[in-house]
Amino acid sequence: GEGIVGAVIETQEPIVVNDVSKDTRFFKGADKSSGFVTKSILCVPLITEKQIWGAIEVINKINGKDFSSRDMEFLQIIAGQSAISIENATLHERIVQSEKMAAIGQTITGLAHCIKNVLQGVDAGTYILNKGIDKEDFDTIHKGWELVKDNNEFIKNLVLDMLSYSQKRNPVYEVKDINELLSSTLKLFHQKAQLNGIRFQKIFDPDLMFVQVDQMGIKRCIINLLTNAFDAISDNPEGKITVQTEKIDEDNFAVKISDDGTGIDEESIPKLFDTFFSTKGAKGTGLGLAVTKKIISEHKGNISVVSEKGVGTTFSITLPIRDSATPILTKEPAQRRKLQDVIKKKKILIIDDKEQNIELTMELLDEIGDFSYQSSLDGYDGLIKAEEFQPDLILLDVQMSGMNGFQVFQ
Numbered sequence: 001g002e003g004i005v006g007a008v009i010e011t012q013e014p015i016v017v018n019d020v021s022k023d024t025r026f027f028k029g030a031d032k033s034s035g036f037v038t039k040s041i042l043c044v045p046l047i048t049e050k051q052i053w054g055a056i057e058v059i060n061k062i063n064g065k066d067f068s069s070r071d072m073e074f075l076q077i078i079a080g081q082s083a084i085s086i087e088n089a090t091l092h093e094r095i096v097q098s099e100k101m102a103a104i105g106q107t108i109t110g111l112a113h114c115i116k117n118v119l120q121g122v123d124a125g126t127y128i129l130n131k132g133i134d135k136e137d138f139d140t141i142h143k144g145w146e147l148v149k150d151n152n153e154f155i156k157n158l159v160l161d162m163l164s165y166s167q168k169r170n171p172v173y174e175v176k177d178i179n180e181l182l183s184s185t186l187k188l189f190h191q192k193a194q195l196n197g198i199r200f201q202k203i204f205d206p207d208l209m210f211v212q213v214d215q216m217g218i219k220r221c222i223i224n225l226l227t228n229a230f231d232a233i234s235d236n237p238e239g240k241i242t243v244q245t246e247k248i249d250e251d252n253f254a255v256k257i258s259d260d261g262t263g264i265d266e267e268s269i270p271k272l273f274d275t276f277f278s279t280k281g282a283k284g285t286g287l288g289l290a291v292t293k294k295i296i297s298e299h300k301g302n303i304s305v306v307s308e309k310g311v312g313t314t315f316s317i318t319l320p321i322r323d324s325a326t327p328i329l330t331k332e333p334a335q336r337r338k339l340q341d342v343i344k345k346k347k348i349l350i351i352d353d354k355e356q357n358i359e360l361t362m363e364l365l366d367e368i369g370d371f372s373y374q375s376s377l378d379g380y381d382g383l384i385k386a387e388e389f390q391p392d393l394i395l396l397d398v399q400m401s402g403m404n405g406f407q408v409f410q
Contacts, residue, residue, distance in 0.1 A: 002029075003025060003026060003027030004017060004023070004027070004043050004057065005055045005057050006025075007025050008043045008045050008055045008057075009054065009055050012052055014043065014045065014075075014076060015041070015042075015043050016043075016067050016071075016072060018040045018067060019039070020038050020039065020041060026038070026041070038059050039059075040059070040060055040067055041057060041058070042057070042061075042067040042072060042075060043055055044056055044072065045079065046079050046082055047079075047083055048083045048084060050087065053083050053087065054086075056075060056078065056079050056082065122147075122148055125144050125145070125146075125147030125148035125149075125150075128147060129141060129148060130144070131144070132144055171213070171295075172216075173213065174212065174214070174215050175211075176210065176215055177209055177210055178208060178211050178213065178245055178253065178255070179205075179209075179245055181213075181215065181219065182204070182222060182245065182255065183202070185219055185222045186226070186243060189226055192230065193230075196230070196239075197239070198230065198233060198239045198240070199240045200241055200243065201242040201243070202242075203242065203243070203245075204244070205253075207247050208247040208253050211253060211319070211321045211322065214295075214298075215388070216374070216385055216388035216389050217298065217299065218299075218319075220291065220292075220384075220388055221291075221292045221317065224288040224291065225292065225315050226241065226257065227288065229257055229258075229261065231261075232261030233262075236260065236261060239259065239261060240259070241257065241258070241259050242256070242258040243255075243257055244256040244258070247321075248318065251320055251321055252318055252321060253319060253321055254319075255316075255317045255319070256314055256316045257315050258312060258313065258314040258315075259312050259313055260311070260312040261312055262309070263308050263309040263310050264307040264309070265309055266309075272289050272305060273293040274290065296319070299319055300319075301320065302318045303317050303318075304316050304318075346369070346371050346372065346392045347371070347372045347373075347374070347389060347391040347393075348371050348373055348393045349373075349374045349375070349386055349391035349393070349394045349395070350374075350375045350394075351378075351379060351382035351385075351394065351397060351400075351405070352395075352396075352397040353377050353378065353397060353400045354377075355377065357397065358377075361395060362375075374389045378400075378402060378403075379403030379404065379407065380402065380403055383408060396408060396409060
């Protein structure tokens with residue numbers, strides 16, 4: 001509200017003062033503190049139809065002459081364009097904020113729906129468990145515990161998917177035998193398959209050996225797709241899940257997961273990868289496929305689905321082999337043995353919010369032996385990596401923002 005600029009903003013009119021010593025509105029404080037000598041001022045408002053945003057002030061014309069009416073017109077053109085730009089930027093910011101709030105609302109609604117269903121399952125399992133304990137009936141105790149355990153697994157996967165979806169991360173590429181990686185992931189479902197009478201069929205391309213992938217990310221994708229396949233054939237006593245790998249060409253390979261389950265109706269297929277969309281009702285979180293697509297996109301790959309109601313579903317993932325992995329796609333025994341030795345080396349996960357600490361730790365460890373590393377600058381991301389990387393050793397910083405070392409450890 002002071003000086004020439006204050007008067008311009010108040011009146012919303014331009015002002016020219018070619019001798020500030022004769023104008024009582026001139027504010028001398030800026031000259032006094034800076035040592036600059038102001039002789040003349042031209043000031044115009046930054047104004048649009050809706051409001052005034054400020055002002056532009058120019059001081060002391062370079063050639064020493066007075067500011068003219070043409071100078072004022074020129075500055076008003078600049079001010080008009082600037083004011084429109086500021087207004088547009090502000091409106092855009094408000095729209096983005098509005099969209100963020102809408103997205104947060106959608107997220108809360110989706111999560112509340114998932115969590116409510118899980119809690120109902122936990123309550124039911126706890127009720128059965130307590131009944132069994134009261135009666136000392138171990139069959140009833142077992143049924144109650146299985147229900148609680150299943151819902152606990154559901155919560156774990158929901159949290160891991162939420163963390164994966166919310167964080168942007170670049171894949172940490174490692175040379176892996178993709179067929180072996182899929183086989184080890186299938187073992188996680190072996191007991192569940194036996195209990196439900198589900199058969200696995202593996203069709204692995206022998207020409208596809210070692211590729212470069214982010215092991216944790218791809219494993220998460222396969223777990224999500226296998227979980228969906230299990231749900232699709234849960235009512236089929238002789239259900240079958242087929243896991244297939246195929247070398248498409250020198251640069252790309254494919255992983256396909258098929259089931260002979262219920263299938264997906266045509267209208268739902270375009271929405272499958274949308275956040276919180278699920279065809280499984282209370283059984284689904286609506287995050288699994290969204291997370292899977294995100295991870296595949298981070299790998300510069302593609303995922304597609306073909307399904308027929310009552311016949312089954314096939315998800316196809318296409319990924320690049322990567323140039324640096326190509327030379328070892330050979331069947332020479334010596335090279336294969338050497339690479340397998342590298343893959344079998346001990347795995348270490350380092351969680352520290354300072355990148356230089358991680359690098360220093362790796363340097364020190366390299367003096368001791370040959371290790372495979374994963375690192376994280378954040379406790380939440382570290383939990384995902386610990387779950388999926390399954391390290392032999394975790395080195396954990398205590399003082400971290402967001403989630404400290406003690407919380408990660410617990």
